[in-house]
Amino acid sequence: MLRGTKNLIVTGNGFDLYCGLNSTFKKFIESKYDEINNSYNSYLNYKSESIGKILRENINNFYLIKNEDKTKFLNLFPLIHINDKKELDTVIEELQFYHNPNSAFFKERKKLKGLTEIKDELLSSTQRGYLKFLEDSKRIDKYNFWEILLVLYGSYEKSWYDIEKEMSNFLLNSNRKNFIIDEIQTQYDSFLNNNISKIPHDLSPKIEFLLFTILNKNVGKELSVENFLKEELFRFENKFAEFIKKDIQSHTDYKYKRRDLFNKLNRLTNSHRSNVLTFNYTMSKHPHNIKKVKSVHGSIYNSLKNNHSNIIFGIDANINYxxxxxxxxxxxxYSYTKTYRTLNYQFNNNEDTVLDKNIKNIIFFGHSLGDSDYSYFQSIFDYYNLYHSEVSLYFIFSPHGGSSDIYSREKQSDKVINLLKNYGNTLENKDHGLNLIHKLIIEDRLKIENLNNII
Known part of the structure; x- marks a missing residue:
């Protein structure tokens, strides 16, 4: 094969991991998990133990609450107290009770526990629970809304890809009757205006905790929930960019390992230089064996613009609303999609166009091939008219964690098949879509290779 720039290499975070970086989201979030989770558990404890236990033990046996909104006020006190400085003893004193006629104590004329005694128990318990929650919540003031969200919903255990999947799940939750940001804005306004009666009884503890985060961080700013979340997303991205920078600084051999890995991938097709389309944030211009490079979602080496971040997180633009x-x-x-955010913040104005007409091979390494970046893959395949062209696809995997070649190959194959089936469904000629994978195999244009077998 003639030498030249005939390769387009597409890289994801697995590329950097192979080169020795610890640039996973799990690594980024793991030091934050305990403090965030402890604070959330303190909030649950305040509700279920400090308040709930006293009410369960006393109210059902002796009394019933006259005004349920007063109980709701007590349950949501940590959130309400941010703006309404009414103290706990006043809230508890305002609780109104009446005898429970179905109680065995009432029917058998047994001595009822006094209201003063019950209220004293309630005050003592809630004060302990509230102070413990305040102590724990102060420890997470330094954390971002999105960090807290992702810990609450468990993404600290998942992969890079699932950060953005969790964002999508949060924004597009189809189990709700209303758009989540509108719903949170409504509850936020109710707290600000002390209109507790409009706050639903079935608000989930996690949403309550996120509301506490917004109320606490937004004091004095008066940003709408939508604008607050956007500002927090910028901060989240900047914190992650700093994390990546420090990781690179601690791995001084990273750029040499990166160079060697690009050389190895180029040897697949006997090429010396390639164009690179990277979904990582770590590419500088230009490594010696790279002709053109495009960092799709920004780079830590980009200059900050308009007080925004130099990298982005976002959801895929193919949305099922x-x-x-x-x-x-x-x-x-849509303003949370990668397409919109990349266009709006103009990361790539000074970067190269890597989709050259002479590209004959597209080599994928270190990318999950997941839904969050599907729009980009579709655009690449469309550009090269994949069905009718002579472009070959190479999907490279590297067994890790003790996985066998067979297991890793099958796992990679599943991802490749899913990607190409999804793309085939977009072709106007449905017969072409159905036989796309078969055609690529017959024409020897689809390869799944173990990186360790490249000489």
Missing amino acids: PDFMSETSKKTI
């Missing part, structure tokens, strides 16, 4: 969602809500959701 829930039926209930309004056009206004859809527009808000």
Whole structure:
């Protein structure tokens, strides 16, 4: 084969991991998990033990609450107290009770526990629980809304890909009747205006905790929930960029390992230089064996612009909107897509166009091939008219964690098949879509290779 720039190498975070970096989201979040989780558990304890236990032990046996909103006020006191400085003893004193006529104590004319005694127990318990929660919540003031969200929903255990999947799940939750940001804005306004009666009884503890985070961090700023979340996303991205920078600084051999890995991938097709389309944030311009490079979602080496971040997180632009969602809500959701955010923040104005016409091979390494970046893959395949072209696809895997070649190959194959089936479904000629994979195999244009077998 003639030498030249005939390769387009597509890289994801697995590329950097192979080169020795610890740039996983799990590594980024693991030091934060305990403090965030402890604070959330303190909030649950305040509700279930400090308040719930006293009420369960006393109210059902002796009394019933006259005004349920007063109980709701007590349950949500940590959130309400941010703006309404009414103290716990006043809240508890305002609770109104009446005898429970179905109680065995009442029917058998047994001595009822006094209201003063019950209220004293309630005050003592809630004060302990509230002070413990305040102590734990102060430790997470330094954390971002999105860090807290991702810990609450468990993404600290998952892969890089699932950060953005969890963002999508949060924004597009189809189990809700309303758009989540609108819903949170409504509850946020109710807390600000002390209109507790409008706060639903079935608000989930995790949403309550996120509301506490927004109320606490937004004091004095008066940002809408939508604008607050956007500002927090910028901060989240900047914190992750700093994490990546420090990781590279601690791995001084990273750039040499990166060079060697690109050389190895180039040897697949007897090429010396390639164009690179990377989903990582770590590429500088230009490694010696790279002709053109494009960092799709920004780079830690980009200069900050308009007080925004130099890298982005976002959701895929191919969105299945829930039926209930309004056009206004859809527009808000779209502003969280990678397509919108990349265009809006103009990371790539000074970068190269890597989709050269002479590209004959597209080599994928270290990318999950997941839904969050599917729009980009579709665009690449469309550009090269994959079905009718002579472009070959190489999907490279590297067994790790003791996995065998067979297991790793099958896992990679599943991802490749899913990607190409999804792409085939977009072709106008449905017969072409159905036989795309078969055609690529027959024409020897689809390869799945173990990196360790490249000489």
